Amino acid sequence: MTMSSPPPEESRRGFLLWLTSALGALATLLLAVPFLGYLLGPLKRKAPDWHPLGKVDDFPLDQTKLLTFPNPLRQPWDGKTGMTGVYVRYKGVNKEGKHDFMVLAMNCAHLGCPVTWFPQSGLFLCPCHGGVYYEDGSRASGPPPRGMFHCVWKVDGDTLLVEAPHFPTLQDTLTHPA
Numbered sequence: 001m002t003m004s005s006p007p008p009e010e011s012r013r014g015f016l017l018w019l020t021s022a023l024g025a026l027a028t029l030l031l032a033v034p035f036l037g038y039l040l041g042p043l044k045r046k047a048p049d050w051h052p053l054g055k056v057d058d059f060p061l062d063q064t065k066l067l068t069f070p071n072p073l074r075q076p077w078d079g080k081t082g083m084t085g086v087y088v089r090y091k092g093v094n095k096e097g098k099h100d101f102m103v104l105a106m107n108c109a110h111l112g113c114p115v116t117w118f119p120q121s122g123l124f125l126c127p128c129h130g131g132v133y134y135e136d137g138s139r140a141s142g143p144p145p146r147g148m149f150h151c152v153w154k155v156d157g158d159t160l161l162v163e164a165p166h167f168p169t170l171q172d173t174l175t176h177p178a
Ligand code: FES
Pocket: 108, 109, 110, 111, 112, 113, 126, 127, 128, 129, 130, 131, 142, 143, 144
């Protein structure tokens, strides 16, 4: 008895079935990659770190100073927008004998535009929609729903540090307990 090969119709059907399964598996794999990235993304998120802003002596009493530094979450193609900034004001030594600072995120609490400090008027002004803040960062007028965001800071030795990339959001305003 001799072995006979399957009829051409059956072998073509088998091949098409195999091809359909393979393409289906490939499509599932391609769709799973971004989904897995979404699910696992928080695991590889960079933990907040402390970024030095300068020596305590670099900050004159009651003067607001803008400090910029590279955003720890920047991408190589971010260019100038890869920089972020904070407004720092030294408030002197508090009742506990510790250095006291006000560190405000430079981004407007409305839609995030960088605000500008005007020492002549003692106000922060937002160029985008006219938001205005008082010198302590509280809201004065305009569309912002709240005052500027306070960043988490600490003094280590004689150096002022800000926590980054722990940036404020409306849900996590980072108000310093001091
Ligand atoms: S972004 Fe500042 S007022 Fe809109």
